[in-house]
Every structure is written in C-alpha cells, then in structure tokens.
Amino acid sequence: MTPEDEREILALMREARKKDRGYANFFSWPPDRDLEELGVVQSLQEALAHAGTVPFTDIASRGRGEDPPDCEARNTSGQRIAIEVTELVNGKAIAAFKKGDRYNWACWPRREFLTALTDLIQNKDKRFPKLKGAPYPGGYVVVVHCDETELSAAQVAAFMEGAAGIACSYITQAYLLLSYDPALECCPHFLLPLIETPHLASSEGTGNS
Template sequence: MTHEEELEIVQLMRKARLESRGYASFFGWSVDRDQEELGAAKALAESLELDGKLFFHELKLRGRGNDPPDLEALSLLGERLAFELTELVDGAAIQAYKAGRVYDWALWDRTKFIDLVSSLLTKKAKRFSKLKGSPYPGGYVIVIFTDEPELTKQTVENYLKGHTFSKSPNVSGSYLVLSYDPTLGRCPYFDLT
C-alpha cells in the first residue's frame, strides 16, 4: 500500500467518524447509505439461508438516482425482485446522543413500535408505482432494519404476538431485521407479511 493510499484511507475514516450518528448504528455506514442498505439486506439473506428460507440470490445495489428500488435480486426461479429498505430508528434518541446524552435510548412500547412499523410499511408500499426498471415479476420486498437498543428479539416477538399488518397487494414480502445477536450468531429477523 502506498503512502497516498494510506492517507486516503485515513481521510475516509475521519469523514466516517465525523458523520457517524453514534446511536443505533450497527447497520450504519455514515458515508454511504447504499452500503448501509446492502449490508442490512445481506444480513437478512444470511439469516434466511441459515433457516433454509432464502428465496433470492445475486443481490445488488441500484444506486442513488436509479431508485426506487434500492436493490434488486433474482428469485430462485430467475425472476427479478425489487427490494426497498428503510430504517426503524428514533430521531429524538439520535439527537440526545449527539448532545452527549448517550444513554437516553428511545423507549418503545408496543403501540409505538406497531404504529411506526405500520407507517414504514405503508410508506414503502406506496413506492411500488414509482419502481424504476420494471417489471419485477419475482415480487416487491420491503426490509425494515433496526439497531434500537430496546428492541431485542424477545421484545419484538412479544410486540408482534397476535398482530397482523395490513397487506398491500403489490408487496410480496416484508421483513424486520435486528442487529447482530451474539447469542444467535446472526441477525434475527421477523417475517411481517
């Protein structure tokens, strides 16, 4: 590695550190939102594969200006799939963290959680008509990812128990992916479909 390459890497590291929000940032790539979304989708793919439920391959970014969708892949039948990703995070907790109150985590009750997940699903479902590069005969998948400290696997399981989200006719699947859980050795996910 040349000295110039080392300096470039150091500059990128400094930029990432300055732009980092710090709070709930497991999936965070402060300098590249596309990589953040790709990382969340890959975490879902790895967990689905471990459960024998992986339904896509060849996941790739579409890039800013070519979205929606954020990513696309091929179904196991070779059909194109569209993926839209979005993050579940509490903005007030981010601001508290940036203000130095690093343990002012968001408080989540079942109502707040269900309402926000429902809102994100509805918002992304409405983007179906705006998909570029159509058609996507393999389907349209929404992935919500989160690293909220209070939203553990057990908490989310309890909040989702007995709840069914409204289904959009254009959405073929929807998932919630949590950050890495060392007790599981992977990122837990929930099928919200």
C-alpha cells in the same frame, strides 16, 4: 496496499467519524448510503440462509439516481426482485444522543412499535409506482432494519404475537431485521404479516430507469 489506498481508506474513516450519529447505528455505514443498504440486505440473506432458506440471490445495489428500488436480486426462478430498505429508529433519541445524553434510549410501547412499523411498510408500498428498472416479476420486498436498544428479539417477538397484518397493495414480502446476535451468529429477523389489498391494474411500477 498502496500508499494511495491507505490515504483513501483514512479519508473514508474520517468522513465516517464526522457523520457517525452514535445511536442505534449497527447498520450504518457512513458516508456510503448505498453500501449501508446493500449490507442490510446481505445481512438478511445470511440470516435467512442460517434459518435454512434462501429466497433470493445475486443481490446488487442500484445506486443513487437509479433508485428506487435501493437494491435488486433474483428469486429461485431467476426472476428479478425489487428491494427497498428503511429504518425503524427514534429520531428524538438520536438528537438527544448528539447533545450528550448518552443513555436516553427510546422507549417503545407495543402500540407505538406496531404503528411505526406499519407506517414504514405502507409508505414503501406507496412508492411502488416510482420503481425504476421495472418490471420486477419476482416481487417487491421491503426490509426494515433496527438497532434500538429496547427492541430485543425477545421483545419484538412478544410484540408481534397476535399482531394484525399490514395492509399493502404491492409489497409481496416484508422483513424486520435486528442487529447481530452473537448467540445466533446472525441477525434476528421477522417475516412481517401482510394483508393484500386491491389496487387498480395499470402501468404502475413498469417504468424504466
């Protein structure tokens, strides 16, 4: 490593320290948002592979200005997949943490959790017409990552039991990805139930970047 490389790494570390929010930040890679999104999708791929399935490969970040989608990949047939990344986190808890309240973890009742999750997925579903670089014949995937202390894998599994499907017109698959679990040697993940709803056939989602 050259002295120039060391200086660049130190500069990135200082910048990351300034922007570190300190709360629910397992998946945070400040100041590089592109790297964060790519890391989330790669973590999901590792978790899926650990479970014995690899639905997509060749993951790549599209980068600022070329999004949405945040990333793209290819399915087992070689078709391009659009992947959007979003986060389930309590903004009020982040604000409290930054003010010095280090133990003010967000409380997540089942209804609040399911409502927040549904809102995130449906908001991404609405973004389909804005996807750049289309078409994406392999589908449109959304990954929700979460590092909330009160949302353990066991708690999420209990909340998801019997949960209704999320109505979507364009999303083909949606996942919830939790922070790394040493016992599992990967990040716990959940394939979210979706309900396909009709949409008007048009040129939506076919624009080029």
